[in-house]
Amino acid sequence: MSSTKLSHLEVVRPIVEKYAKDPNALLQILIEVQEILHCVPKDVQDYISKELFGKSRVRVPAVISFYSFLSEQYLGEYVVHFADNIIEQMLGNRELAARLCSKLGVKIGKVRNDGRVSVHFTSCIGMSDQAPAILVNGRTIPKLTPEKVDVIAQSITAQMPVERWPESLFVVEDNIRRSDVLFRRKIEPGSAIKACLDRAKAAHAPVALDEQLSPLPSDSDKTGLDHAAQETLAEMYRSDLRGRGGAGFKAAIKWETARDKKGSSRYVLCNADEGEPGTFKDRVLLQNYADMVFEGMTVCGFTIKAKLGILYIRGEYRYMKEHLDAVLQKRREQNLLGEHILGSPFSFDIKIHWGAGAYVCGMETAMIESIEGKRGSPRKRWPLPVEWGYKGQPTVVNNVETYAGAAIVAVRGGSWFAQHGTMQSTGTKLFCVSGDCERPGIYEYPFGVSIREVLRDCGARNTQAVQISGPSGMMLPESEFDRLLAFEDVPSVGTVMIFDKSRDMFDVLHNFAKFFQHESCGLCTPCRVGTTLLVNILDKFKKGQGSALDLEEIKNISQLLKTFSHCGLGQTAQAPFMDALQKFRPIFDKRLKSKEFIPAFSLNAALEEARQLTGRTDPGAFIHEDIAEPAH
Amino acid sequence: MENTFSLDGKEIPFEPGQTVWDAAMAAGVYIPHLCHNPDYEPHSSCRLCTITVNGRPFAACTQPAVADQLVHNNTPELNAMRRTILQMLFVEGNHYCPSCEKSGNCKLQSSAYDLGMQDNHFPQLFPHREPDSSHPDVILDRDRCILCGLCVRVSRDVDKKSIFAIANRGIKSELIVNSPSGKLVDSKVSVDDEAMKVCPVGSLMIKRKGFEVPIGQRDYDKEPISVVSLRQFQGRKEGRHE
Numbered sequence: 001m002s003s004t005k006l007s008h009l010e011v012v013r014p015i016v017e018k019y020a021k022d023p024n025a026l027l028q029i030l031i032e033v034q035e036i037l038h039c040v041p042k043d044v045q046d047y048i049s050k051e052l053f054g055k056s057r058v059r060v061p062a063v064i065s066f067y068s069f070l071s072e073q074y075l076g077e078y079v080v081h082f083a084d085n086i087i088e089q090m091l092g093n094r095e096l097a098a099r100l101c102s103k104l105g106v107k108i109g110k111v112r113n114d115g116r117v118s119v120h121f122t123s124c125i126g127m128s129d130q131a132p133a134i135l136v137n138g139r140t141i142p143k144l145t146p147e148k149v150d151v152i153a154q155s156i157t158a159q160m161p162v163e164r165w166p167e168s169l170f171v172v173e174d175n176i177r178r179s180d181v182l183f184r185r186k187i188e189p190g191s192a193i194k195a196c197l198d199r200a201k202a203a204h205a206p207v208a209l210d211e212q213l214s215p216l217p218s219d220s221d222k223t224g225l226d227h228a229a230q231e232t233l234a235e236m237y238r239s240d241l242r243g244r245g246g247a248g249f250k251a252a253i254k255w256e257t258a259r260d261k262k263g264s265s266r267y268v269l270c271n272a273d274e275g276e277p278g279t280f281k282d283r284v285l286l287q288n289y290a291d292m293v294f295e296g297m298t299v300c301g302f303t304i305k306a307k308l309g310i311l312y313i314r315g316e317y318r319y320m321k322e323h324l325d326a327v328l329q330k331r332r333e334q335n336l337l338g339e340h341i342l343g344s345p346f347s348f349d350i351k352i353h354w355g356a357g358a359y360v361c362g363m364e365t366a367m368i369e370s371i372e373g374k375r376g377s378p379r380k381r382w383p384l385p386v387e388w389g390y391k392g393q394p395t396v397v398n399n400v401e402t403y404a405g406a407a408i409v410a411v412r413g414g415s416w417f418a419q420h421g422t423m424q425s426t427g428t429k430l431f432c433v434s435g436d437c438e439r440p441g442i443y444e445y446p447f448g449v450s451i452r453e454v455l456r457d458c459g460a461r462n463t464q465a466v467q468i469s470g471p472s473g474m475m476l477p478e479s480e481f482d483r484l485l486a487f488e489d490v491p492s493v494g495t496v497m498i499f500d501k502s503r504d505m506f507d508v509l510h511n512f513a514k515f516f517q518h519e520s521c522g523l524c525t526p527c528r529v530g531t532t533l534l535v536n537i538l539d540k541f542k543k544g545q546g547s548a549l550d551l552e553e554i555k556n557i558s559q560l561l562k563t564f565s566h567c568g569l570g571q572t573a574q575a576p577f578m579d580a581l582q583k584f585r586p587i588f589d590k591r592l593k594s595k596e597f598i599p600a601f602s603l604n605a606a607l608e609e610a611r612q613l614t615g616r617t618d619p620g621a622f623i624h625e626d627i628a629e630p631a632h
Numbered sequence: 633m634e635n636t637f638s639l640d641g642k643e644i645p646f647e648p649g650q651t652v653w654d655a656a657m658a659a660g661v662y663i664p665h666l667c668h669n670p671d672y673e674p675h676s677s678c679r680l681c682t683i684t685v686n687g688r689p690f691a692a693c694t695q696p697a698v699a700d701q702l703v704h705n706n707t708p709e710l711n712a713m714r715r716t717i718l719q720m721l722f723v724e725g726n727h728y729c730p731s732c733e734k735s736g737n738c739k740l741q742s743s744a745y746d747l748g749m750q751d752n753h754f755p756q757l758f759p760h761r762e763p764d765s766s767h768p769d770v771i772l773d774r775d776r777c778i779l780c781g782l783c784v785r786v787s788r789d790v791d792k793k794s795i796f797a798i799a800n801r802g803i804k805s806e807l808i809v810n811s812p813s814g815k816l817v818d819s820k821v822s823v824d825d826e827a828m829k830v831c832p833v834g835s836l837m838i839k840r841k842g843f844e845v846p847i848g849q850r851d852y853d854k855e856p857i858s859v860v861s862l863r864q865f866q867g868r869k870e871g872r873h874e
Contacts, residue, residue, distance in 0.1 A: 066800070564689060
């Protein structure tokens with residue numbers, strides 16, 4: 001790689017200059033450095049600290065160590081990340097990782113001695129419909145097979161740059177299996193903004209045209225823009241569009257609140273962190289409907305009088321960078337972004353902020369912290385982002401799909417939108433189907449579709465369970481497949497993971513538990529410690545040392561997580577445990593060694609050190625623990 | 633009275649802008665806490681001060697007081713969960729009270745006594761954490777750190793030195809030091825820093841002060857933390873720092 005010839009300073013200086021030494025850009029700077037150097041070494045950290053923060057060098061390592069994809073240690077010329085969510089495991093990612101490691105002579109998580117390559121596991125990378133998938137130097141390779149692993153191993157051994165690997169390796173499929181009214185056809189770029197501006201024309205005052213632009217609008221609404229914004233908001237209310245990120249908060253209320261709060265400026269943030277394992281709809285939306293998403297953000301900006309929108313997108317989707325930059329650039333050229341959009345007095349632009357491997361940044365206040373270049377720890381609960389968001393200003397945060405919906409509402413009207421779906425969940429929803437079925441991919445249904453219908457359409461057979469809305473959602477057995485996917489029954493971000501009867505739901509739970517442990521930000525006690533204690537209890541079951549008391553323990557810790565955690569991550573981290581205990585109890589029962597208490601440690605193993613020190617091998621130096629097992 | 637809310641059945645007056653914690657403490661009702669220090673911005677991370685407002689749980693230290701709300705604090709259910717929080721903190725680090733210099737002045741220890749915590753309950757995690765005794769006057773014992781972030785906030789906001797930060801995430805979170813070597817000796821820390829006075833446990837200590845007050849005669853040896861804490865809070869209101 002040519003970059004290795006550059007000195008660290010030559011790499012980092014232009015990046016720091018490009019971002020004008022803005023402390024808010026810290027994360028973006030670190031990501032770009034990591035991309036080139038495959039680490040952020042100490043001398044680079046010192047340089048960035050000095051340029052961005054003056055004396056304080058403590059913030060830089062604190063941020064680096066927070067994000068999974070940043071590293072102080074050099075990770076090698078080739079950095080491979082295997083997605084490790086349960087769907088990937090079911091499709092053999094572990095075997096493929098072992099194969100690659102053995103071909104390369106490298107241990108998982110360790111850099112090879114010659115410094116050339118390292119292989120890691122990471123959380124879901126949004127490719128569950130084409131798993132197993134990996135990232136190589138940030139580029140996605142889906143549908144991994146043993147043959148592809150061998151090609152990759154050969155390419156690495158031959159020191160071929162990733163850019164010259166066969167293009168066919170990097171083809172990410174859309175897998176759109178079912179379209180409904182919202183996404184069946186794309187709206188014309190600009191049509192939603194035009195619809196908003198037309199509402200201004202409909203007001204008695206005309207919109208300023210190109211030739212008569214000069215004075216910017218005052219608050220007295222000479223241009224009709226205020227009226228038009230009000231009308232757009234009214235359409236949003238009529239649509240009853242609810243947030244697609246999972247919580248289902250009404251978008252119009254958020255927009256209106258942010259608009260009405262005092263602030264020197266307002267911001268429109270789009271949450272494309274999509275870290276919930278098994279979720280990939282935002283990837284498909286941004287790949288195919290990026291215009292619609294940006295259009296929805298612009299409509300929001302128009303409505304709340306913001307000048308800047310920010311797309312916060314997870315680092316796992318870095319392969320889309322060129323595409324997204326190009327769409328934004330084209331929109332600027334088309335005057336759909338930038339100064340005086342379509343000749344009106346309304347100006348708005350959108351920039352992209354990248355994440356670097358942290359599920360918690362999907363929490364809106366953690367995301368705002370991350371956009372400000374900090375660790376992605378959630379803020380204290382009050383004030384809400386609509387009042388005190390990005391840079392302390394009123395901020396709307398919505399999901400990718402919500403903005404796409406908003407663009408459609410602007411074009412086709414709120415009443416039209418509200419005709420679809422159910423009374424309490426209007427419109428349609430994109431579902432990400434993965435796991436044991438013939439046709440995994442994206443399915444668009446009006447809200448209110450039954451789980452059974454989705455399973456039928458995707459060709460799922462012998463289904464034992466579905467996990468709706470990812471690990472933080474609901475684990476449902478067959479008896480509940482007639483329930484409806486809608487906010488009033490089974491709410492979700494749109495994730496449907498399918499497990500047939502050959503699967504052991506204990507493995508599913510264990511995977512989820514480790515996921516939450518890995519992704520806990522560590523701010524609050526219940527989540528930081530509780531997620532680890534839960535993993536330890538499952539480890540104990542896995543070893544066949546589980547006891548009835550441990551089940552009580554799971555309930556108690558879960559209750560604490562649910563009620564005492566600071567943010568949604570901890571509050572929902574217990575959900576699969578409670579579902580598993582209630583609905584899949586046999587997975588624990590068959591692993592119960594005893595209905596009494598069994599200690600987590602082995603007394604006999606604990607004596608090993610003493611035996612070695614004393615050189616004893618006689619029978620009296622061993623404790624046979626089986627004997628101690630109580631009869632029941 | 634105009635602005636009041638109900639706290640365990642008692643009417644508590646408050647001023648607009650006050651948190652539930654502030655109003656309760658001012659009215660003489662103790663709410664357990666570790667990461668909060670009323671002289672500084674609240675952080676709501678330890679979650680020990682969790683209360684319920686109209687049945688929903690919130691951290692009292694950041695929850696704005698609102699008129700006529702029904703707040704519960706000293707209930708068996710909440711106190712049981714607070715004990716679990718404390719047990720989690722005890723097993724997460726390496727806390728050996730009998731040999732700890734902070735014993736008797738430690739808020740973790742005294743809160744555990746006050747809330748009736750009998751044992752650690754959970755298996756110890758026994759983390760390996762590096763102590764830092766490099767500085768001539770100051771010692772950082774990470775074994776005892778409960779990641780409350782008080783020293784981080786105070787060093788940044790009051791001392792304007794940003795000596796400390798929390799690094800890593802989740803169960804691997806740890807306190808790091810702002811210096812080229814990562815050691816205190818190369819940092820700008822000083823015994824006079826406000827940050828040196830806020831550690832609720834024995835993690836950040838000043839050297840050569842050990843046992844100036846004998847065990848048995850320290851603040852929480854004499855009275856429970858609920859009493860000491862309330863008195864300190866009220867004294868603070870009258871400008872008397874203890």
